[in-house]
Amino acid sequence: MGTSRRRERRTRRLMRRAGAAALLVALLGGYAAADAADVAPGVLTTSAEPVAPELPEAPGAVLDPAPVSALGALDPAAPVPDAAVLAAGLGPLLDAPALRGSAAAVVLDVATGQVLLDRGAGDPQVPASVAKVLTAAAVLQRLGADATLPTRAVAGAVPGQVVLVGGGDLFLAAGAGDPAATAGRAGLGDLAEATAASLRAAGTTTASVVVDDTLTGGAPATGPTWVPADLTSGFAAPLTSLAVDGGRLVPGRYAPRAADPALAAARAFADALVARGIAVPAPPVRTAEPAPEGAAVLGEVRSAPLVEVVEHVLAESDNTGAEVLARLVGADAGRPPGFAESTAAVLETVAGLGVDVSGAVLVDASGLGRGSQLSPALLAGVLAAAAGPDAPRVRPLLGALPVGGLTGTLAERFVPGGPSGPAAGLVRAKTGSLNGVTSLAGTVVDADGRQLAFAVLADGVGAADPARAAVDAVAVALAGCGCR
Numbered sequence: 001m002g003t004s005r006r007r008e009r010r011t012r013r014l015m016r017r018a019g020a021a022a023l024l025v026a027l028l029g030g031y032a033a034a035d036a037a038d039v040a041p042g043v044l045t046t047s048a049e050p051v052a053p054e055l056p057e058a059p060g061a062v063l064d065p066a067p068v069s070a071l072g073a074l075d076p077a078a079p080v081p082d083a084a085v086l087a088a089g090l091g092p093l094l095d096a097p098a099l100r101g102s103a104a105a106v107v108l109d110v111a112t113g114q115v116l117l118d119r120g121a122g123d124p125q126v127p128a129s130v131a132k133v134l135t136a137a138a139v140l141q142r143l144g145a146d147a148t149l150p151t152r153a154v155a156g157a158v159p160g161q162v163v164l165v166g167g168g169d170l171f172l173a174a175g176a177g178d179p180a181a182t183a184g185r186a187g188l189g190d191l192a193e194a195t196a197a198s199l200r201a202a203g204t205t206t207a208s209v210v211v212d213d214t215l216t217g218g219a220p221a222t223g224p225t226w227v228p229a230d231l232t233s234g235f236a237a238p239l240t241s242l243a244v245d246g247g248r249l250v251p252g253r254y255a256p257r258a259a260d261p262a263l264a265a266a267r268a269f270a271d272a273l274v275a276r277g278i279a280v281p282a283p284p285v286r287t288a289e290p291a292p293e294g295a296a297v298l299g300e301v302r303s304a305p306l307v308e309v310v311e312h313v314l315a316e317s318d319n320t321g322a323e324v325l326a327r328l329v330g331a332d333a334g335r336p337p338g339f340a341e342s343t344a345a346v347l348e349t350v351a352g353l354g355v356d357v358s359g360a361v362l363v364d365a366s367g368l369g370r371g372s373q374l375s376p377a378l379l380a381g382v383l384a385a386a387a388g389p390d391a392p393r394v395r396p397l398l399g400a401l402p403v404g405g406l407t408g409t410l411a412e413r414f415v416p417g418g419p420s421g422p423a424a425g426l427v428r429a430k431t432g433s434l435n436g437v438t439s440l441a442g443t444v445v446d447a448d449g450r451q452l453a454f455a456v457l458a459d460g461v462g463a464a465d466p467a468r469a470a471v472d473a474v475a476v477a478l479a480g481c482g483c484r
Contacts, residue, residue, distance in 0.1 A: 110451040153165070177189075182304045270283070353382065456474050
């Protein structure tokens, strides 16, 4: 190796160390405030290679531009890792005792699509929550990143009847909406304000409220292989087409959920009408029929843009949110509501991106239930498609993934100072975890500035923490790889 080449590699190493130091300062000195404001350092955004469209900035990603200068952009001249060197480095990690020989993995070069590692890449595995990657890609492809989800109040067939029509927003606020929030962007209080004004203008001061949640099937539904503990533990709520804070009865990721989130939301709406001078003598009820076609709209509120909803669902690994996104995919594809129809529409949409879905099975869209089977190749293929030139509507998926050491379910993984700290800010990925299952799928920037897509699935593991650490070690190795 010549002197200039050695100097170039040394410069890159120094830049990475400077970037890591800057990131550590940002994390320790200001991350609490950033997290509270729902923002993250600019280091999380990189530019794409010239052969692929530019990657989007994660919503709210810029806090301090300094780390961007420290870490720099993806290097358009960075070499593709040598597959043999990569395999030699990752092999022992995939054979870690914590994974019990069950790990399957793939690594792709994002710019070229070249397979750099195939360790049972086509073998279906239980995916757990990494299945949400497919659901997110499908809904972005179908509806687009800028789409918003309406919650409407319309006039019913009976005089004085108000029909609350769910459009898929499970993250409504009970009161006023917050224009700066994702969860809670639309508020039932605001909807009630507009509805009460419409009713008074028509000379009506008494109303009955019925709820139309036919978008998701017209009644609360649970996944075909979900178990009662999934609901009692707050991992999911029965699926309806509208809800306040995902049906949670109190704040918290795994808080208890309402048995019927749509009716609970309708009760909050009715209470808000009463507070605005509209009498509602009877409790809200569900209607079995959709709202009358062409019914007069009394009021409407809309969710945050879909890309923000997707980011929230992925960051929180919100199972119910993922299921309603799949219902939107199914509805757009002209399919009736239902888990089987919605997941079929998700796979059909993913196949339309040019990704091979043969052998894939989805029993739900969230990965919460048992029975789904996805291969690492399928998951990495979706991520590579999102980065490529032929699926621009799916591209925001890459910026919506949780970021190592900073956001979502990766906020406490890849933390600077820990064993996986060297990959902090360099890994964007979706996590997955069930009893005996650990998975991770996303993208990583290697030591030379090359972007790689990867997926690691292991569905025969023992204790969760050692298994997660073993999978994280693979991502760390990729981030540190100058494999040539």
